[in-house]
Amino acid sequence: MKLGTIICKFISAAGISAVLVAASCCSSGSAPCLSRAEKDIIDGEGIMRVLTVEEKEDSLLLRSECTDFPKRVLRSERFRRLADRMTATVTDPSQDGVGIAGPQVGLKRRVIAVQRFDKDGEPFEVYPNIRIEYMSGEKQTGPEGCLSIPDIYGNVERSMTVVVSYTDMNTLDTVRDTVEGYTAVIFQHETDHLEGILFTDRMLPAASMPEN
16 A cells, blocks of 8 residues: 555544644654554563574564664653663673674664773663764774674674764764774674674684684
8 A cells, every 4th residue: 555545544534633743753854663563672671582593583683774763762761761671681691791782682773782891880881873984994803702693602803993973862963983992893793783794794714713
C-alpha cells in the first residue's frame, strides 16, 4: 500500500489534526520514530539480553546497518533509561565488557557505550548517532573479542587515532572528539557494529602476525 493511500484513510478515520500530531512525532530530521518493539526492549527490566552469532535471528540483526535516533528522543526519559541499561549490561559480571552497541541489545540504532580509558576514572559513556569522521593512517594491532561472539579472540589492525561525531544528549548539538590509543580501538570496534561489521571480518590471519 502506498503512503498516500495510508494518509487518506487515516484522515478519513481520525481527522486531519491526528495526522498533524502523528507527523510532528517524527519531524526531527529523517530518523524514524521508535517502534513498539524498540520501546519494549528499552523499557524492560534488569540487564539487557546480548545477541550472539550463535542464534540465527540474532546473527541476522547483528549484520544490519543502523539508523539514527530522532533528536527529540535523546532528551526523553526512555533514552536515558536505555543509556543506563546498556551501561549496566556491559559492566555486569556476566559480560564484563569495555563497550557495547545498539545491535547487540536488539536495537538497529546508532548508539554505543564505551569505557573511556583515556579519562580520569575510566568512566563508561554513551554516544548516540555516532560516526567516525577520520581514521589515522598510523595503525595499531592487538587482540579483540566480542560479547556477541563468545570464546573467539583474534588480532585486529585499527587506526591509532580517530575523530568521532555524535549528538549531545543535553544540547542536541553535534559534538566531535579526538580519541587515541586503546580507547580508539573500542570506538572502532563498536561503530563497526552499527554498520553490520563484526571484528572477525577484520581479524588478521595468524600467519600475518609478527613473531615475538
